[in-house]
Amino acid sequence: MKIGQVATKSGLPAKTIRYYESIGLIDPAGRTSAGYRAYEDKDIQTLRFIQRARSLGFSINEVSALLTLWNDRNRASAQVKELAKRHVEEMDRKITELQSMKSTLSDLIDKCQGDHRPDCPIIDNFAKKKL
């Protein structure tokens, strides 16, 4: 199977698959006599795994660790769970931060007339001297 078909089946752009190979996230694919990358079904499984993990926000490094665990028959599920928990914590931090920023900005937006005049509580807030 060539990369285009693998891209379709895995949900990842061909470009991205090559990129993953270039950074060592996946093993280099075999090649046809013409130099085209040749894939098998198990490669698609791996790429789908990666795609799922990435879609849940895991970093490439984390995905790499997850791939290792996936292939480790002696893994402890505790290791996977721990990795996942840490990721959820990280997402929680980001959610909290975003909500805080959104809240502050929304308050300012509510106070802004939003008309043709220059007076603007948003600008004023950014420009004010001290907290």
Place this chain on the structure above:
Amino acid sequence: MKIGQVATKSGLPAKTIRYYESIGLIDPAGRTSAGYRAYEDKDIQTLRFIQRARSLGFSINEVSALLTLWNDRNRASAQVKELAKRHVEEMDRKITELQSMKSTLSDLIDKCQGDHRPDCPIIDNFAKKKL
């Protein structure tokens, strides 16, 4: 005033101030005879403005637009409000996405025993053939 003091007063690392100058977000600072950047109080105001806007998640480009609006006596507050609203929408999108990812992953975590055995619903989910 030299860059170190400005860094302290503005809440931005000296390195970042130089970076902002290099990309044209702020005007090049004056120089002392020794070649050191020389700042005035109004520069600190500008940098604090930038710091505030950045801390609310606005991109450098958006901050640049906000700076222009700040210095535009003929601005309409509607312009500022619109920019801010779009940014809130963007944050909302991110929050929703993060919450969705978190929710999915949390469900999987709850199902995982987290012990010494390899069986793991998280890995299983990532590895499963089809949705």
Place this chain on the structure above:
DNA sequence: CTTGACCTTCCAGTAACTGTAAGCTCCATA
């Protein structure tokens, strides 16, 4: 006159791709 704290510039690295260019290969049709 020598530290040490600051300052300077420039280059590289980060995360995870994406875009673009120049150039093969393969298959089908005229």
Place this chain on the structure above:
DNA sequence: TATGGAGCTTACAGTTACTGGAAGGTCAAG
């Protein structure tokens, strides 16, 4: 057989917003 287009190849640049580090200049204190 020639040609055209789809799909493949590599390599390099660009994105975002900095941050780290190296090599070297400046200034005030001791």
